[in-house]
Amino acid sequence: MLKTNLKHIQSASELNKVVSENENVMVCCGRMGPMCIPVYDAMENLEEKYENVKFFDMEFDNPEASVIRSLPECRNFSGLPFTVYYKNGKVVKATSSIQTKDEVKAILNDKFGK
Amino acid sequence: MINSVNKMKKYDTIIIGAGPAGLTSGIYLARAKQSVLIIDQGTVGGQMIMTHKIANYPGVIDISGYELANNMKAQAKEFGCKIISGSKITGMDISGGIKSIEVDGEDNYSSDAVIIAAGGEPRSLGLESEKRLKGKGISYCATCDGDFFQDQDIVVVGGGNSALEEAVSLTKYARSVTIIHQFDHFQGFPHAIKEAAEHPKIKIILESVVEEFNGDENLNSVIIKNLKDGSLKEINASGAFIFIGYVPRTGPFKGIIALNQKDEIITDIEMRTNISGVFAAGDVISKRYRQVTTAVSDGTIAALSVLDFLNSKKQKIEYSLASEVS
Numbered sequence: 286m287l288k289t290n291l292k293h294i295q296s297a298s299e300l301n302k303v304v305s306e307n308e309n310v311m312v313c314c315g316r317m318g319p320m321c322i323p324v325y326d327a328m329e330n331l332e333e334k335y336e337n338v339k340f341f342d343m344e345f346d347n348p349e350a351s352v353i354r355s356l357p358e359c360r361n362f363s364g365l366p367f368t369v370y371y372k373n374g375k376v377v378k379a380t381s382s383i384q385t386k387d388e389v390k391a392i393l394n395d396k397f398g399k
Numbered sequence: 400m401i402n403s404v405n406k407m408k409k410y411d412t413i414i415i416g417a418g419p420a421g422l423t424s425g426i427y428l429a430r431a432k433q434s435v436l437i438i439d440q441g442t443v444g445g446q447m448i449m450t451h452k453i454a455n456y457p458g459v460i461d462i463s464g465y466e467l468a469n470n471m472k473a474q475a476k477e478f479g480c481k482i483i484s485g486s487k488i489t490g491m492d493i494s495g496g497i498k499s500i501e502v503d504g505e506d507n508y509s510s511d512a513v514i515i516a517a518g519g520e521p522r523s524l525g526l527e528s529e530k531r532l533k534g535k536g537i538s539y540c541a542t543c544d545g546d547f548f549q550d551q552d553i554v555v556v557g558g559g560n561s562a563l564e565e566a567v568s569l570t571k572y573a574r575s576v577t578i579i580h581q582f583d584h585f586q587g588f589p590h591a592i593k594e595a596a597e598h599p600k601i602k603i604i605l606e607s608v609v610e611e612f613n614g615d616e617n618l619n620s621v622i623i624k625n626l627k628d629g630s631l632k633e634i635n636a637s638g639a640f641i642f643i644g645y646v647p648r649t650g651p652f653k654g655i656i657a658l659n660q661k662d663e664i665i666t667d668i669e670m671r672t673n674i675s676g677v678f679a680a681g682d683v684i685s686k687r688y689r690q691v692t693t694a695v696s697d698g699t700i701a702a703l704s705v706l707d708f709l710n711s712k713k714q715k716i717e718y719s720l721a722s723e724v725s
């Protein structure tokens with residue numbers, strides 16, 4: 286399990302449940318590495334300000350994370366973490382590699398509104 | 400510009416930066432019963448979290464940078480530091496007796512002293528294609544992303560220890576690794592240069608720079624320019640790892656604090672800057688060696704100097720009040 290303060294998703298069925306039960310969901314799928322930690326940190330910082338969004342992480346090396354790794358939106362990705370934004374059960378944005386808090390905020394505002 | 404001093408939350412000291420220097424200053428000051436605010440624009444731990452394994456921090460046999468950072472953070476919080484991360488400084492007035500700082504354009508704080516420990520950030524090539532292909536071939540972490548490039552041809556840009564060591568590490572995955580470096584020699588340690596130069600999978604191209612990264616959805620090739628004759632060459636590569644050093648985060652302080660030619664803050668041996676009540680520590684200052692241990696040392700000295708400064712300030716006020724009464 287990732288050592289973050291975010292809620293953790295541990296299985297594909299759990300991810301499907303979260304995505305189907307919540308309008309706006311952001312999931313960061315990574316490891317505890319230097320490219321991933323800043324994204325988790327940004328999410329933890331933004332969690333309070335974006336009450337309309339549910340924030341989660343998922344361990345990249347968990348076999349169940351293939352549900353994210355094999356998404357068509359992540360097909361060309363070659364940098365951790367894979368971060369996926371879901372709206373009404375559908376992927377509306379996905380990013381690869383490190384993102385700043387401002388970059389995450391811009392996507393949240395664009396896709397989910399504040 | 401800052402709106403009004405009256406609306407500000409006041410601290411004894413504000414520390415800008417939550418890397419090893421800033422956190423150490425915070426630990427020392429808060430333990431001395433000072434109120435301390437630490438503000439960081441990125442992640443608590445600074446560049447320390449970029450290090451997978453730290454094996455030369457005295458007293459700690461082996462620890463990840465993330466764990467060491469988290470321990471320092473917990474220690475600072477335990478002593479009472481308030482820490483705000485992922486927040487930008489959007490305004491400041493640090494030249495007078497009371498220093499004021501605006502964060503994210505909405506929150507205002509003031510203090511009697513400031514320690515700048517903002518650290519550095521990885522230097523980028525500044526190409527549009529570098530940004531566009533980040534995570535789609537362009538990477539800044541071999542340990543994180545190396546396994547995406549199994550049996551592929553990749554390039555490493557840079558010529559310091561990081562570039563050389565990461566190039567060797569990437570040979571575990573890649574079919575070939577080409578190091579591209581702008582100078583005619585490497586800046587790394589002799590053993591790192593030897594290991595890279597003698598590795599059968601590594602090819603070296605010196606006196607050349609990256610002109611462009613090609614690819615639509617993924618990186619396909621890299622255009623490099625020979626600095627001696629200006630000729631261009633295309634190298635097929637599906638991955639490019641960039642390790643071209645760090646730049647100090649001193650942008651917001653230009654024109655306010657004395658900087659050297661490399662934009663590093665000039666301090667004396669007690670970490671004082673040219674402005675009274677403003678100190679600096681860690682990778683942001685002008686110095687030769689940049690290690691977690693040297694940052695911790697700088698942070699300690701800065702904190703002790705701040706304590707001395709605040710005590711002197713307090714004594715002056717008390718003396719002045721006593722003189723008025725008598």
